[in-house]
């Protein structure tokens with residue numbers, strides 16, 4: 001008997017809830033006329049940002065492509081005459097991207113960032129392959145101040161790289177090559 005009462009109570013509660021919602025004013029957002037502002041940390045379209053001097057932040061270290069669980073980032077690295085590394089080309093296949101944000105987490109230079117822009121649908125799947133010129137924006141995204149090279153050691157009039165207080169000697173990555 002107790003079970004019957006329990007079931008009837010649950011049924012009654014269910015109906016009461018449905019009844020309450022029947023008389024509530026519906027909340028309808030008229031998308032795309034109204035676009036709800038999304039939090040800055042929302043994870044959608046990916047961009048490549050620039051440092052405060054206007055230089056590309058990406059140093060083509062391959063960390064983002066290594067961490068990407070679906071292998072949708074690829075690039076080729078090169079060295080500028082001043083020794084700075086850059087990506088000669090940089091490609092993201094948004095047809096595979098699952099917007100997990102791991103690439104942004106892994107990036108040491110804050111170059112790659114996910115933005116709240118989710119309107120990224122294309123009828124032709126090949127149009128979801130974005131090249132560097134499609135990804136590169138002209139500002140620093142979420143952090144306009146950060147400049148990797150200021151933290152990774154700079155040469156000043158007083159001291160060289162790695163000689164400032166609290167700095168370590170820079171590692172020569174080429175010495176690790178076989």
Ligand code: SF4
Nearest residue numbers: 068097098100101103
């Ligand atoms: S958000 Fe995730 S899946 Fe998309 S490119 Fe970055 S690491 Fe890869």
Ligand code: SF4
Nearest residue numbers: 058059061062064107
């Ligand atoms: S976007 Fe960041 S993690 Fe990816 S290659 Fe460039 S610097 Fe490295």
